Amino acid sequence: xxxxxxxxxxxxxxxxxxxxxxxxxxxxxxxxxxxxxxxxxxxxxxxxxxxxxxxxxxxxxxxxxxxxxxxxxxxxxxxxxxxxxxxxxxxxxxxxxxxxxxxxxxxxxxxxx
Amino acid sequence: xxxxxxxxxxxxxxxxxxxxxxxxxxxxxxxxxxxxxxxxxxxxxxxxxxxxxxxxxxxxxxxxxxxxxxxxxxxxxxxxxxxxxxxxxxxxxxxxxxxxxxxxxxxxx
Numbered sequence: 001x002x003x004x005x006x007x008x009x010x011x012x013x014x015x016x017x018x019x020x021x022x023x024x025x026x027x028x029x030x031x032x033x034x035x036x037x038x039x040x041x042x043x044x045x046x047x048x049x050x051x052x053x054x055x056x057x058x059x060x061x062x063x064x065x066x067x068x069x070x071x072x073x074x075x076x077x078x079x080x081x082x083x084x085x086x087x088x089x090x091x092x093x094x095x096x097x098x099x100x101x102x103x104x105x106x107x108x109x110x111x112x113x
Numbered sequence: 114x115x116x117x118x119x120x121x122x123x124x125x126x127x128x129x130x131x132x133x134x135x136x137x138x139x140x141x142x143x144x145x146x147x148x149x150x151x152x153x154x155x156x157x158x159x160x161x162x163x164x165x166x167x168x169x170x171x172x173x174x175x176x177x178x179x180x181x182x183x184x185x186x187x188x189x190x191x192x193x194x195x196x197x198x199x200x201x202x203x204x205x206x207x208x209x210x211x212x213x214x215x216x217x218x219x220x221x222x
Contacts, residue, residue, distance in 0.1 A: 091154070
């Protein structure tokens with residue numbers, strides 16, 4: 001099946017710093033990618049839809065100035081958590097669609113100290 | 114009301130048991146339906162799509178009732194390796210996906 005990678009898989013940072021997470025579709029092109037976050041024992045919550053060559057679409061309640069999304073190519077989308085706070089600590093997962101099926105990246109666990 | 118609701122779980126069953134998960138969705142215009150499996154601290158992985166005619170994949174059977182807006186997953190002859198969280202996922206007409214909260218299954222020896 002299709003493969004989606006994420007980097008880094010785990011990151012620990014200090015409050016106030018920014019963290020960039022990359023999401024790549026390895027063997028297919030994705031005009032649209034999705035970013036989710038997941039708190040412990042909770043389901044995935046869609047944060048935003050990343051569109052290649054245009055602005056991302058954010059879900060209600062997600063601060064676009066805090067969670068910067070860039071989809072510069074058909075195989076790469078990046079999520080930057082700016083001025084991270086401890087409450088941003090979470091598991092961030094991206095996905096891309098191929099033939100109506102969502103393929104998920106392995107996730108990035110962010111811990112903000 | 115949540116867009117996708119699942120049995121709260123957790124389900125603790127012995128090996129060999131049959132277990133069924135239920136899911137309801139609120140948007141009658143939903144287009145596609147899936148069951149995903151998520152292991153602890155891992156990403157969700159597609160288990161199977163769900164079709165109106167019902168579909169089976171080995172020990173797993175999925176069914177969809179559009180009139181009742183209800184989806185089910187049946188696991189027969191449970192294995193220890195089936196222990197995971199099972200997510201009911203619905204795709205809306207604009208291709209947005211909505212996830213259920215997941216049902217945790219633990220299969221015990």
